[in-house]
Amino acid sequence: MNKNADWIKDWKGQEKGRRKEYKKLVGQLKKKPARAITELADDVHQNTFEKYDCLDCANCCTSIPPQLNRTDIKRIAKHLGMKTADFKDEFTRQDEDGDTVMKSTPCPFLNTDHTCQIYENRPRACREYPHTHAAQFVQQLDLHLVNARHCPAVFHILERFEELIKEC
Ligand code: SF4
Numbered sequence: 573m574n575k576n577a578d579w580i581k582d583w584k585g586q587e588k589g590r591r592k593e594y595k596k597l598v599g600q601l602k603k604k605p606a607r608a609i610t611e612l613a614d615d616v617h618q619n620t621f622e623k624y625d626c627l628d629c630a631n632c633c634t635s636i637p638p639q640l641n642r643t644d645i646k647r648i649a650k651h652l653g654m655k656t657a658d659f660k661d662e663f664t665r666q667d668e669d670g671d672t673v674m675k676s677t678p679c680p681f682l683n684t685d686h687t688c689q690i691y692e693n694r695p696r697a698c699r700e701y702p703h704t705h706a707a708q709f710v711q712q713l714d715l716h717l718v719n720a721r722h723c724p725a726v727f728h729i730l731e732r733f734e735e736l737i738k739e740c
């Protein structure tokens with residue numbers, strides 16, 4: 573873990589100043605063939621997460637309560653040796669949309685070194701976040717605008733796409 577890693581320094585300030593450009597970028601990406609953008613996303617996502625380590629950051633685990641579906645709840649409760657109902661009582665709540673989410677932030681399963689105590693059994697939402705992998709990149713274009721405010725990896729991915737769109 574390196575809390576002073578350059579890639580997470582001042583990304584929030586930079587992102588705030590770039591929102592208009594990102595909105596324009598997403599509009600441009602929507603007009604491109606989905607297959608071409610998906611292929612690019614595959615490269616950009618992989619390169620980003622090879623270069624940057626989530627253990628430097630953990631902003632999602634610290635500030636966004638993940639959604640849990642029924643399968644997640646059963647799996648995690650079993651892993652913890654708890655009854656499903658007890659796990660729900662202790663760790664989950666209903667959010668304003670009626671979805672079941674982790675009760676508290678930072679997540680109770682986040683260790684101080686930013687590792688996850690239930691990593692192998694973590695919720696699907698945690699596995700899929702921040703939705704920039706090839707299978708979801710195009711369908712979640714609008715969400716990337718929101719997630720860039722919470723996730724420095726998404727910020728860097730949009731920055732890279734800004735460079736690539738000029739070459740398209
Ligand atoms: S997914 Fe994004 S917000 Fe979460 S730890 Fe990785 S870089 Fe940080």
Ligand code: SF4
Pocket residue numbers: 632633638679680681682683687688689690691694695698
């Ligand atoms: S379950 Fe693990 S990956 Fe998901 S928010 Fe909690 S600590 Fe992070």
